[in-house]
Amino acid sequence: MNDPVSSWGAVRLAAGREISTRIRSKSFVWLTIILVAVVVLAGVALNAIGSSGPTAERVGLTPQTAGLAQTLTAAGESVGTELTTTAVADEATGEAQVRDGDLDALLVGSADDFTVVVDSELSPSLAAAVTAVLQQVALTDAVEALGGDPAAVAGEIATAGPDVRVVGEAGAFDPARYVTGLVTGILLFMAIMLSGQLIAQGVVEEKTSRVVELLLATIRPWQLMAGKVLGIGAVGLLQVFLVVAAGAGTAVGLGLVDPGTIDLGAAAFWALVWFLVGFTTYALIFGALGALVSRQEDIGAVTTPVIMLMVVPYILGVSVAPWAPDNPLVVWVSYIPLCAPLLMPVRMALGGVETWEVVLSLGLSVVLLPVLVWLAGKIYSNAVLRSGSRVRLKDALRAS
Amino acid sequence: MRALEIENLDKSYGSVQALRGTSLDVRAGEIFGFVGSNGAGKTTTMRIVLGVLEADGGEVRWDGRPVDHAVRRRIGYMPEERGLYPRMKVGDQLVYLARLHGMGASAARAATDRWTEILGVHERRSDEVQKLSLGNQQRVQLAAALVHDPEILVLDEPFSGLDPVAVDVMSGVLRERAAAGVPVVFSSHQLDLVERLCDRVGIIKAGRVVAAGGIDELRTTEHTRWVVDGPPDPQRWLSGVPDARMVTEEGTRTVVELAAGAPEGAEQAVLRAALTSGPVREFSRLRPSLTELYRHVVSTDDEPASTGEQTSAPARTGASA
Known part of the structure; x- marks a missing residue:
């Protein structure tokens, strides 16, 4: 009488629940409004500072x-x-x-x-x-x-001028690129970390409320996990998209950037690509770690090491990269999976990144994903039904 | 006839052996009560049936075939530790669960309306679950187990925390489902309720089913007991009756036990002896209640492993009855 639910159907149902729950939540609506407002106001403020100089x-x-x-x-x-x-x-x-x-x-x-x-x-x-x-x-x-x-004298005077030879490095500091790089770095870090936290909270919510037992009697752990990652990912992507669109729109609308020096469309596109890669990576990690604990208060204890790991490329991206894009530390860290999604897009926004560097960095990050899926799936399904005290990672990796 | 058969389940958590060859079966259309002390293995057994836990050994079958994922989707389950999304609306939640079990969107909504109506929580459909009282949450939990029109019902302590009216509603629902041909198995510590509601009962102790069968069957003992509300001084009037001995005397009520192997109709001699001494106001068979039976089974100390055969014997008779 009931049609069997296909795997995809189960994933879609779980994702649909996440989307409708998140989008209707007050915290999501307000955070989005605030982020959009901050980006637009920052643009307006930047414009005001820029135009307070010599006017006609x-x-x-x-x-x-x-x-x-x-x-x-x-x-x-x-x-x-x-x-x-x-x-x-x-x-x-x-x-x-x-x-x-x-x-x-x-x-x-x-x-x-x-x-x-x-x-x-x-x-x-x-x-x-x-x-x-x-x-x-x-x-x-x-x-x-x-x-x-x-x-004739006027003509002579007009053409008189020094011959200039530049011996320093070309490519002077460009404020538009700097701001774009900074905004990309901050936005990606915040979006990935917030969505990751949402994943961990969602997993723990199901574990704490024990609804997971009811769900896992119906669908498989990986379907529930995939639905959660997809759903929260879609909501996160929507949020990032809105903020990026608001930022890019404000910049273009107020003429803050010179389309000749920076391609905002490309920067926005790459920000979204890296968000997808970074989000998936960290969603899997946060989901697996969330399954280890049974109380919301304990999420911090398991996720802190990961957040520390995220802070390293973030700090490099917003504090070192804009001033020294060729710093070897910045360059090398931008290739490492887990760090790449937070640093490479900043380097790209700042400019001067070779195509092969992007391909290498993106490739390594994507190759890691199947490994993470396998690892996170194992930890999640072994730990999510064990309530009570915190499950040790070692125990979760061993078979149940 | 279709039956949910649980055979020889073994499960250990580290060094603790939770199930040791647990076996029982629940036939379609029957209500089966699963009783046992805390930690005896009821919840573990149910979780294995639902595939939430994996057994170390043994098998669960439905209609002769091992229970797989497709069958589990058609089971209505109420976990011991209640579980619903606290911040999701009652109606949305039930529709979601029904759809996860394979119902179409409109059928899921209709079933949600129907079951919330039956269980008396229809006015709370648009409230978040966490805003409901515990008793109402329990009703929603039962609705979650029933909403997808399951073929099998597995309910872990469905009656705990319910008020008497809700107990009646829930009993009615279980009877109605059983009448519709669904095998219903539920665990409970409310033995009077189990006795009233169940067709058959299984008592589990330390991971082993030590008694299983129809209630009357279990209550039948070798030594029959009779209660006589009649003349005082039973020692005197009972002295001439063969195979009979007095067990207790409380006011005018006397409990008499007939020895094992007493001939059919031996109780008539007891009644006659009482009548000759004075008027008798009541004479009836005294069967042990499930509670007494349970206490007897559970309080028996763990026997050595060699008697395992004997303890599992009643389970077999029960299963074949």
Whole structure:
């Protein structure tokens, strides 16, 4: 009367339960909202800091001084000040705009002999530009007085510049890459660790509540475990995806990154790939370790060594790699399975990683997975029904 | 007839031998009570039937074939230590469990509605399990064992912690399931309940079934006892009756035991002797209650290994009865 449930069916049911339970839980909803908000706010804050520097100076020109517009803009460029010129109807209107703060300065008088009208003081950058204009006017007058051609002199001056030869390393520090690397490192560490903890808690919850006995009378241990890993993994992936999308969206939307120097799409893609690999690796480890204990309070005792192991590549990734991407320790650790998912994506976001390095690192991590599946399955099925005191890892590895 | 046969199970935990050749069988449509002191092996036996534990030796068969994963899916199980997701809603949980056992989504929902209704927890379907009282959690636990319409029921202490009304509801459900042809085996320490409810009983002691059979069969002893509520001074009126001796005297009630091998109808002589001394208000056969039987079996000290044959003998008679 009841159809036999296929293996895949059992896994899917278990995964479905995890997904619907997690997604509806308040902690998941709030954590996601907070993470998204933090990423977006960080982007906005970064943008605010970036744009508080030199903004364009607004200079008003009366009809009498309108001829200076081009000279003024050019002079601004030469001294590194961005200028926008606005024509105003007359002196009185312009002055009113200066007073209201709509204009930073107003040039009145004539093109040859003008006065700068400001609200309180002339900003240094604008002063430099105006000075440059005056110097040029003086120079032109002098060249003309000596019978020369001001345009030719101006051309000579424009092309005059030092020949520069770089002897240091190329590839200067790029803040966008640094931030991307940092965010990738922190995000992956948090996502993998939180999802791993969820796995361990889920296993212990089933063990503590003894529902596992009822479940294992129906489905096999590996089906229950696979369902849990898939379900929590899908939820974790959704969370990472939302945060990455929010971060990348904010960065692109606010023009924080220069698409020429960094490919955010690729960084986001690799972050997701490494999340999948890293999550699966640690989910298996956390699941097996969770099965050893019978109380939520004891999870910490069994998972701490693993978290310590995770912290090493994480710290290397966020504190050493951005400043010294070629540090041998960073490079070597980024190949080691278990460490790779937390460090290699940071190196990739920082740039300068060869393709063969990624292939090697990813390959080693993926090769380890079947071994972990076998080991975790053995520990889990041997330990999950033994309640009471903590099961020793040695005993769990031996047959039941 | 289909039967759940448990044969010669052995199981040890380290140096502790939990089961030593445990054997019993439960036929379709029968309620089998499994009794024994704590640690005697009831839970271990049930967990082996469900495949949650692996036996060191022996076999469990259903309908003549070894119980495998496919059969276990059709067993309704109530573990000794109750287990449900504490933070999952009652209804969702039952639907989930029914589906794990192979029911389709809509059938699972219908079965959940039906069983929560029968067990009186239908108003709590959308509450988390942890918010229910222990008694109601117990009802949900039974619903979890029944929701997938199982072919076999294995219940470890289903009555512990239930109020009298719930006990009646649960007894009714078990009877109804048995009547529908399901073999029901449950363990309990409430022996009066077992006596009332079960068709057959098995008593397990130190991993071995030491007595098994129909209740009446087990209560039949070689020495029959009779209670006489009648004339005082029984020593006097009983003296002339052959094969009879007084066991106890409490007020006007006297318990008389007839020796083994007393001829059929020997009790009539006891009644006649009493009547000649005075009026008799009650005369009836006194059978040992299951509790007495149990105490007798369990309090007998462990016999040496050589008597193993004898102790397992009643189990065989029970099985073939």
